Amino acid sequence: MQRILNIRDSDDPRDIIHLAVQELADGGLVVFPSETSYLITGYSLHDTAADRLTQLTEKIGGDWGSSGSCFLALRSGSELADYTGNLESLGRKLSRRCWPGPVILSFPISGEDESIPSLLSSFSIPVRELLENQNRVQYRVPAHDSIQDAMKLLPAPLITIRECWGRSPLLTTVPEVRELLGDQPALIIDDGQSRYGQAATVVDVNDSDWELTEKGVVSAATLRRLASDMYLFVCTGNTCRSPMAEVLFRKFLADKLNCQEDELLDRGFIVESAGLSALPGMAASVEAVDVVSPLGVDLSTHQSQPLTNRLIDQADQIFVMTRGHLDSLLSVRPDIHDRVRLLSPDGSDVTDPIGSSRAHYEECRAQIEQYVRDIIEKLQLTDQ
Numbered sequence: 001m002q003r004i005l006n007i008r009d010s011d012d013p014r015d016i017i018h019l020a021v022q023e024l025a026d027g028g029l030v031v032f033p034s035e036t037s038y039l040i041t042g043y044s045l046h047d048t049a050a051d052r053l054t055q056l057t058e059k060i061g062g063d064w065g066s067s068g069s070c071f072l073a074l075r076s077g078s079e080l081a082d083y084t085g086n087l088e089s090l091g092r093k094l095s096r097r098c099w100p101g102p103v104i105l106s107f108p109i110s111g112e113d114e115s116i117p118s119l120l121s122s123f124s125i126p127v128r129e130l131l132e133n134q135n136r137v138q139y140r141v142p143a144h145d146s147i148q149d150a151m152k153l154l155p156a157p158l159i160t161i162r163e164c165w166g167r168s169p170l171l172t173t174v175p176e177v178r179e180l181l182g183d184q185p186a187l188i189i190d191d192g193q194s195r196y197g198q199a200a201t202v203v204d205v206n207d208s209d210w211e212l213t214e215k216g217v218v219s220a221a222t223l224r225r226l227a228s229d230m231y232l233f234v235c236t237g238n239t240c241r242s243p244m245a246e247v248l249f250r251k252f253l254a255d256k257l258n259c260q261e262d263e264l265l266d267r268g269f270i271v272e273s274a275g276l277s278a279l280p281g282m283a284a285s286v287e288a289v290d291v292v293s294p295l296g297v298d299l300s301t302h303q304s305q306p307l308t309n310r311l312i313d314q315a316d317q318i319f320v321m322t323r324g325h326l327d328s329l330l331s332v333r334p335d336i337h338d339r340v341r342l343l344s345p346d347g348s349d350v351t352d353p354i355g356s357s358r359a360h361y362e363e364c365r366a367q368i369e370q371y372v373r374d375i376i377e378k379l380q381l382t383d384q
Contacts, residue, residue: 002183004174006190007033007146016189017146021153023187029053031177032147033191036102036200036217038171039142040185041073041158050126053159056184057130061166068133069165071104073158074141075151080105083139083157085118088207089316090227096313097226099141100148102200102217104162106138130159138162140200146189163199172197230270232315233343234325238275238304240354241321243284244365245343246273247297249372256381272315274307276328285354287361295369312336319375322349343371 005016020030024041027048032039040056042049057069074080077095081087084107087095094105109120109132120128120137131137140160142148151158164170171177172194177185201216203223210227212220233245250271254261264271282304289299305311312318312333318340320326329340343350344367353364 002186002188004178004188004190008191013146014149017149017153020146020150020187020189024049024150024154024158027052028186029056029184030150031174031181031185031188032142032144032150033189033194034142034144034147035195036170036198037163037194038174038177038188039073039147039163040161040177040181041147043154043156044072044123044127044159045156047124047126050124050130050159052184053130053161054126056181057161057165060161060168060180064166067129068131070130070159070161071138071140072131073147073151073160074099074139075148075157076100076141079157080139082119083137090208090210091205093316094203094205094210094226095139095141098218100143101141102143102196102198103223104138104140104200104202104214106136106202106204106213108206109135109137127159136204138202144191146191170197170199224268225265225270228265228268228270230272230315230317232311232318233271233273234276234307234318234329235273235321235350236275236277236325236352237282237354238273238278238306239282239302240285240288240352240361241350241364241368242273242275243299243302243304244288244292245319245321245368245372246271247292247299247302248295248365248369249376251295251297252373252376253379253381256376256379272311274305274311276307276325278304278306280305287353287358288365291358291361291365309333315339317341319343322351323347324349343368345371345374 007013007016010016023030024043027046029040029042029052032041042053054066057066061069077099080095168180174188174190177188196217199216201218202214204211204213212223233242235242250261253269254264257267259267284299284302292299321343326342330337350367353360
């Protein structure tokens with residue numbers, strides 16, 4: 001008998017999540033709400049679930065059949081490399097910035113012998129047939145709490161039917177799910193109308209480039225921003241050192257690319273700064289504004305921002321001013337050890353000039369200028 005449980009009306013939503021997990025573990029199909037639509041899921045380690053998904057996708061897919069009809073729903077982007085094998089920097093970047101969220105990332109099944117890499121090989125043949133499409137597999141981390149909470153209680157991902165597969169419309173309400181599927185799914189979790197009411201964007205990712213293959217919630221313009229290289233400069237208060245590094249890096253990078261600073265995003269670059277102990281909205285120090293002005297850069301409109309996990313996750317390269325900054329950051333985020341380094345190449349500190357003389361500010365600016373120029377000189381850039 002099919003059960004439809006309204007998670008909004010539940011006294012304890014955890015009870016519904018536990019029922020969903022039990023159903024999945026037993027090989028049943030569960031329909032979860034998501035930010036884009038209702039998702040039809042089965043447990044990737046249960047062959048009965050794979051058989052049921054195959055029958056269902058053949059029914060709704062028509063001529064499309066069932067091969068490649070599903071994507072793999074992961075708990076977080078940190079699991080992606082377990083299934084793709086060698087994950088290049090672009091794939092790591094997009095998974096950090098797009099997930100959880102309404103984006104499906106498609107990766108090739110790579111390897112010299114074209115064999116299935118890594119944990120994909122642990123799945124049964126029926127599961128792999130559902131996932132593989134033209135030697136690629138699609139992955140997504142849905143943002144809705146219900147499916148996230150359920151996946152936390154399961155040791156492996158969920159196989160999920162692709163949105164609008166075959167003759168299936170986008171399922172944004174439970175009545176639409178029932179109209180298409182009848183009473184076949186054992187459990188449907190109802191959370192009302194889907195937030196976006198639009199399918200997830202599908203992006204093919206290769207070693208160093210990407211292609212939007214199916215339009216959805218996230219636009220091509222937003223994806224270009226998400227795929228940009230982000231350089232983040234960090235000090236303590238984000239009013240002296242890191243703002244100077246930010247504006248100098250932006251100017252010298254634009255000069256190197258022979259473009260205007262406001263064109264850097266179109267060239268694939270984002271430059272930001274933040275402070276470990278910064279208050280939001282503080283202006284740059286008067287002295288910092290003054291000492292960078294002769295170089296043709298303007299700090300007068302700067303507003304400080306605190307360093308957040310979101311900024312850290314988005315950044316490709318993080319440059320800190322002192323060894324103390326580096327140690328503090330790595331003590332709370334050891335996972336970013338390969339993306340954070342001292343601004344100075346020789347390991348010396350750029351000391352804080354706050355409250356000191358104009359001469360100290362000039363010296364600090366000169367240090368930062370040299371280090372920033374060195375970084376840009378080592379970048380492989382083109383002025384196209």
